[in-house]
Structures are given as structure tokens and as C-alpha cells.
Amino acid sequence: MPFEVLVALRFLREGRIQTLLILSGIGVGVGVIVFLSALIGGLQDSLIERTLGTQAHVVVRAPEDVVRPVSESSPGLAVAPRLERPAQRLRSIVGWAQTLDLVRSLPGVRAAAPTVAGAAFALRGLANRSVALRGVEPASFRQIIDMAPRTTAGEFRVDGTNAVLGVELASDLGVSVGDKFRLETPAGRSDVFLVAGIFDVGNKDLNERWVFVSLRSAQTLLDLSGGISTIELKVEKIFDAERAAGEIAARTGLQADSWMKLNRQLLVGLRSQSASSWMIQFFVVVAVALGIASVLVVSVVQKSREIGILKAMGTRTIQVVRIFLVQGAVLGLAGSILGSGIGAALSYFFASLATNPDGSPTFPVNLSPVLFLGAAAVATLTGLLAAVAPAERAASLDPADVIRYG
Numbered sequence: 001m002p003f004e005v006l007v008a009l010r011f012l013r014e015g016r017i018q019t020l021l022i023l024s025g026i027g028v029g030v031g032v033i034v035f036l037s038a039l040i041g042g043l044q045d046s047l048i049e050r051t052l053g054t055q056a057h058v059v060v061r062a063p064e065d066v067v068r069p070v071s072e073s074s075p076g077l078a079v080a081p082r083l084e085r086p087a088q089r090l091r092s093i094v095g096w097a098q099t100l101d102l103v104r105s106l107p108g109v110r111a112a113a114p115t116v117a118g119a120a121f122a123l124r125g126l127a128n129r130s131v132a133l134r135g136v137e138p139a140s141f142r143q144i145i146d147m148a149p150r151t152t153a154g155e156f157r158v159d160g161t162n163a164v165l166g167v168e169l170a171s172d173l174g175v176s177v178g179d180k181f182r183l184e185t186p187a188g189r190s191d192v193f194l195v196a197g198i199f200d201v202g203n204k205d206l207n208e209r210w211v212f213v214s215l216r217s218a219q220t221l222l223d224l225s226g227g228i229s230t231i232e233l234k235v236e237k238i239f240d241a242e243r244a245a246g247e248i249a250a251r252t253g254l255q256a257d258s259w260m261k262l263n264r265q266l267l268v269g270l271r272s273q274s275a276s277s278w279m280i281q282f283f284v285v286v287a288v289a290l291g292i293a294s295v296l297v298v299s300v301v302q303k304s305r306e307i308g309i310l311k312a313m314g315t316r317t318i319q320v321v322r323i324f325l326v327q328g329a330v331l332g333l334a335g336s337i338l339g340s341g342i343g344a345a346l347s348y349f350f351a352s353l354a355t356n357p358d359g360s361p362t363f364p365v366n367l368s369p370v371l372f373l374g375a376a377a378v379a380t381l382t383g384l385l386a387a388v389a390p391a392e393r394a395a396s397l398d399p400a401d402v403i404r405y406g
Helices: 003-014 016-052 096-105 167-173 204-209 215-221 238-252 264-302 304-312 317-351 369-386 388-395 399-405
Strands: 058-061 068-070 082-084 109-124 127-136 151-154 162-166 180-184 190-199 210-214 230-235 255-258
Touching (some): 003 016, 003 317, 016 369, 058 238, 096 109, 096 238, 109 167, 109 215, 127 204, 127 215, 162 167, 162 204, 167 204, 230 238, 238 255, 264 317, 264 388, 317 369, 369 388
Parallel strands (some): 162 190
Antiparallel strands (some): 058 230, 058 255, 068 082, 109 127, 151 190, 162 210, 180 190
């Protein structure tokens, strides 16, 4: 074992009380960092899953009709043209098959699915509800939103004239699996569908409005023969969605909207949570660093005579510096191990305090090896940096003075 390590460990053993106190302080500090990181990470993951679990990361559609000038003239008067926004109509993406292949080939895109989406009415008896009709290909759409685990009755089957609708809409219409109802579009096209399944996505508005049918049925009802209105896709990293949307728009000339654009309030909330977490962790790290530095400064004062003897015996200045740097690193590393255990135990305990009706924790935590390794690295580096000033002070001691007066 290197000389510096032996001396550093001896100094730590001789000051057991101080060492235990600072280890406890570091452990609590690291435990707080691990707990907060796990809790905020879990809450963010849960929030993202609840929000993005039922929507695509990027939605590609045909560009909107442009605003056009409308001239208004009066005899003998010059009137500036008035800008009129044309009524937007459901349009198919031109050459959508080639666009779909292009989107799927882009780096970072996990999956893409063609869909048809439009307004319709669901009717059964005297019940009449406005719905959002969604035509999908089950195989490809499953990679965007997996509705199977969200289907609470029947199954997610949309072939032929089978349809799947939300639990609130089914209640409003008074239908259950195996019943029939009619879908009618504002243009007057209609067809009768069989309820193959009923889903619950945990969002009342979506449960009241979404109706899934086959892609072909939606194309017929919405007068998009052979066409699609949107391409929905998922990316590997959710925060790359805006970049992917920009690239698709630039390469295709189509309108591409990311979830970040459509959920700005959610994005602001996530960033605020992250900023708060980083600020708290920063102050905890500063407190840990001050604690380590104070202990090592006291150690320099208490061990000044031993340091003087070591230097008088030929110990080089750089070796004295290393002794205190090793002490700082050991304190940081040992404290991080203790703190990781405290943080993990606190996280699991907190997660077990309350559960949702489905058994999942109300306050989920996200504990990963990366979190523990990061905490260990931060604590060890903090210990090293905190030991720099005490190490320099120890190295500057004059051996003759400390032996004579120490």
C-alpha cells in the first residue's frame, strides 16, 4: 500500500470521532441527493408516461392552407386588401407511402404509423356524441401507442367493422362489448360498427372522444380514399422530438409538430422540476464540501507535529499534499456508499407510503446504477476539492517551527 495512503488512513483512525461525524454528514448529504434525484426522476417518468403514453412524439400532417388576401373595393376609394384565413379541411398527405418510408429511415426514429383522424358523431338510439375518429393499422400503431394493456373489456381489434371506444363514451352511448352503434361524419357518410373492445387511458376527455376503427373504414367515412391525414411517430429519446420534427419538416415540406410544441406547459413544468432539483443538490454538495474541509483543517492543526516530523525525515511536500487529498477522497467515497444506502432505503420507504388503485406507487422512484455511480463520483470529487486548501496549508508548514512549538 502506498505510503501516503497508509498515513492518511492512520490519521483518519486516530480522529475516529471526527471521522464518524463527517462520514455521517456526507452520508446524509448524499442520501438527500439520491432520494431527491430518484423521487423527481420517478415523478417525471410517471408524468411523461401518463402524458406521452397516449400520444405520438411527433405528428406529421399536410401543411395548412395559406392565408390569402381578399380585395375590397369601393367606387372612388382605395382599400387595403384584407387577409382571410381559409377554412381548414381534412387533406391527405401527398405521396404518403414514400414519406412514411423516409420518416422510418431517419436516425433516432423508433417507429412510425399511418393514421386517419377526423371528426364524427357516434349514435345509438337517442344518444348522440361528438367523437374523434381514428383510423389505424393495429400492427404499426401498437408501436406508437400500445392500447392492448389499456383495453379493459374485449380486445383491441379494429379489422372490418369492429371498433374500440373509450369507457366514458361507451357509458354515454349505453353500449358494451358485442353491441352495435353508428358512426356518421359531418359530410353525411355513415356506417354501423360492432364494439370489439372498450379502453381506459386514464384521461376522461380521451375516454369520451376517441373511437378507433380500421384505416380503411376511416378512409371511407372521411372521404380519403387511399389517403391518410397524419403520420405519427415515436423517437428513441423523447427530448429529441423537436429536432426530429424540424428535420422532417425541412426534408418533406410537411407540417411536423412535436409533443414539446403541443405540451408546452408540461415541458415548462419538467424543466422547473429539474432546475429545483439541481439547485438543492448544489447546496447539499457545498455543505458536504465545507464539512470535509473543516474536518481536514482541524486535522492539519492537530497533526502539525506529526507532519513536521514526517517532513524532517525527508517526506516530500507533494507527499504531504497527497496524504490530505487521500483523506478527502476516502471520506467522500465512504460517505457516498453510506449515503447511497440511506437514499435507497428512504426512496423505497417513501414509495411504499401510498399507492394508486391499480397498485402502482403514488410517488414512484427511479433508482438506477447511474444514479449511485454519479453520487459516488460527485462525493469523491467534492472530497478531493475540499482537501486542496488543507493540503496546501499542511505542505506549507515549516518542520523546525512545528517540532519546536507544536
